[in-house]
Amino acid sequence: MKIMLPLDEDQRSVCPSFARAPFFLLHDTVTGESRSLENPAAQADSGAGLQAAQFVVDSGAEVLITVRCGENAAKVFQAAGISIRKALEGDAAANLAALAMDKLPELTHFHAGFHGISG
Amino acid sequence: MKLAVLSGKGGAGKTLVAVNLAVTAKQAVYIDCDVEEPNGQLFLKPEIETVTPVSTLLPEFDTSRCNGCRACINACRFHALVYLKERPMVFPEVCHACGACSMVCPHDAVREVPHPIGTLEQGRRGGVRVITGILNPGEASGVPVIRAALAQGGNDAPLTVIDCPPGSACPVLESAAAADRCLLVAEPTAFGLHNLDMVYRLVTLLGKPCGVVINKETEPYAPLEAFCRDRNLPILGRIPYQPQLAQQTARGEVACETVPAASQLFSTLLNRIAGWYT
Numbered sequence: 370m371k372i373m374l375p376l377d378e379d380q381r382s383v384c385p386s387f388a389r390a391p392f393f394l395l396h397d398t399v400t401g402e403s404r405s406l407e408n409p410a411a412q413a414d415s416g417a418g419l420q421a422a423q424f425v426v427d428s429g430a431e432v433l434i435t436v437r438c439g440e441n442a443a444k445v446f447q448a449a450g451i452s453i454r455k456a457l458e459g460d461a462a463a464n465l466a467a468l469a470m471d472k473l474p475e476l477t478h479f480h481a482g483f484h485g486i487s488g
Numbered sequence: 489m490k491l492a493v494l495s496g497k498g499g500a501g502k503t504l505v506a507v508n509l510a511v512t513a514k515q516a517v518y519i520d521c522d523v524e525e526p527n528g529q530l531f532l533k534p535e536i537e538t539v540t541p542v543s544t545l546l547p548e549f550d551t552s553r554c555n556g557c558r559a560c561i562n563a564c565r566f567h568a569l570v571y572l573k574e575r576p577m578v579f580p581e582v583c584h585a586c587g588a589c590s591m592v593c594p595h596d597a598v599r600e601v602p603h604p605i606g607t608l609e610q611g612r613r614g615g616v617r618v619i620t621g622i623l624n625p626g627e628a629s630g631v632p633v634i635r636a637a638l639a640q641g642g643n644d645a646p647l648t649v650i651d652c653p654p655g656s657a658c659p660v661l662e663s664a665a666a667a668d669r670c671l672l673v674a675e676p677t678a679f680g681l682h683n684l685d686m687v688y689r690l691v692t693l694l695g696k697p698c699g700v701v702i703n704k705e706t707e708p709y710a711p712l713e714a715f716c717r718d719r720n721l722p723i724l725g726r727i728p729y730q731p732q733l734a735q736q737t738a739r740g741e742v743a744c745e746t747v748p749a750a751s752q753l754f755s756t757l758l759n760r761i762a763g764w765y766t
């Protein structure tokens with residue numbers, strides 16, 4: 370199973386923004402391999418949430434761990450059958466471990482989008 | 489002449505001024521471009537003659553022709569398209585109807601279809617032709633409805649009054665760009681002056697000559713007077729603060745028809761606008 374998670378510049382911490390995260394961590398539970406990938410939507414003028422969602426879908430992830438997620442991106446994940454889990458305190462590794470023990474709740478609240486306004 | 493009536497904030501008196509100017513002029517076109525809250529018709533109560541739907545275009549995908557090349561997805565600079573389950577999917581509120589997706593599709597699989605977003609109502613009150621743009625609730629952008637309302641107004645009337653939306657964003661820009669002159673309605677307060685400055689800068693960018701009407705004035709507000717003086721902005725009218733005027737407005741009355749003082753005030757304002765124009 371492939372898991373994705375937005376990463377900060379240090380490539381260890383969970384980035385609180387989904388669409389504007391500089392990197393995504395792609396973790397494969399079968400091989401145990403983790404890679405960080407540049408987020409193509411990080412600098413998008415508009416529609417960053419949808420562009421980042423496309424990136425997650427194309428990466429073949431089945432689970433997304435994130436602090437928050439916009440409504441449009443959530444629609445993409447729901448249509449693609451990708452499970453969205455709420456990130457907890459701690460770095461990326463801690464969140465992957467928590468997911469393995471099924472301790473990450475489903476994310477059920479989606480914001481209406483920031484539309485270029487930094488929050 | 490096309491006259492846009494603007495204010496940086498809501499409630500400054502745009503509709504009061506626009507409606508009364510149109511009625512005072514007798515032969516005029518009044519266009520309500522405040523499509524999210526078109527209140528002009530509450531006062532003008534026109535006899536509606538035509539109701540026209542306004543649509544924007546949305547792409548539709550023919551999955552039998554689409555081979556998944558993603559040319560459309562990559563061409564969309566707004567990222568309104570997502571490729572999911574082997575087909576493109578559009579997010580209507582993100583789509584700007586630019587048509588790039590249908591233009592770049594090498595397989596002729598994208599068709600643009602009309603998507604209704606609002607209506608135009610056209611009617612009359614005596615010699616005043618009243619055009620009201622109405623945006624459907626929940627739609628993201630009123631700009632296409634504003635464009636349609638301005639187009640329906642035409643170019644032939646001796647006076648066209650464009651009642652603009654509040655603020656200084658895209659819908660205001662669209663409404664003011666169609667005008668020859670701009671009338672800025674300002675409240676004599678710190679907040680009113682701040683918003684006047686925003687809308688003044690917008691219309692100046694557009695190169696539109698403008699004048700000011702001060703509404704709800706109890707006494708001259710020195711910073712506003714200085715602002716106008718420093719920029720050579722003519723103050724074309726001053727509407728005194730009067731509870732009676734507010735009460736009439738709340739009842740949906742057109743002040744210049746019911747109160748002699750208001751009739752005088754708007755005649756003078758209209759003459760000044762005409763004089764300022766020639």
